[in-house]
Amino acid sequence: MLAEEAGLDLVEISPNANPPVAKILDLGKLKYASQKKAAEARKNQKVIEIKEIKMRPNIDSHDYDVKMRAVRRFFEEGDKVKLTLRFRGREMAHMELGMQLLNKVREEVATIAKVEAEPKLEGRQMMMVLSPR
Secondary structure, eight states, rough: OOHHHHEEEEEEETTTTTSSEEEEOHHHHHHHHHHHHHHHHHHOOOOOOOOOEEEEETOOOHHHHHHHHHHHHHHHHHOOOEEEEEEEGGGOOOHHHHHHHHHHHHHHHHTTTEEEEEEEOOOOEEEEEEEEO
C-alpha cells in the first residue's frame, strides 16, 4: 500500500529472517546497482596464468640469468611458472644435470615462490611448476 503510493516496489531483502525483512525501493535501481557491483568485481579480479620457461640442461650462465629475470617478473605479476627442460640426443644419458639445474632454480626462487609440482620426467622433457608465495 505504502509502496504503491510512493510509486516504488516492496522488495523482500532477507526472506529467511524472523520476521522477514522488506524495503520500499525502486527495484530497477537495485538491479542496476547490483549489476554494476558485479561488473566492477569481475574487472578487478586477477586471472592467474601459467607462464612457461623452456631451457636446455647445458644452458649458459648468461642465458640462465636472463631466464631467471623473466621467472622473477612472472612471480611479481602473480603468475605461476612452468619450467620445461628439454633433453636432446645424448643429453638423455645425463638426467642428473637436468635435475641439478631445476634444483638450482628452486633454491634461487625459494624466498618468492614455492614448488607446486615436483620435477618429473615425461618422455624427453622434465617439468616443474612453481607458484608465487
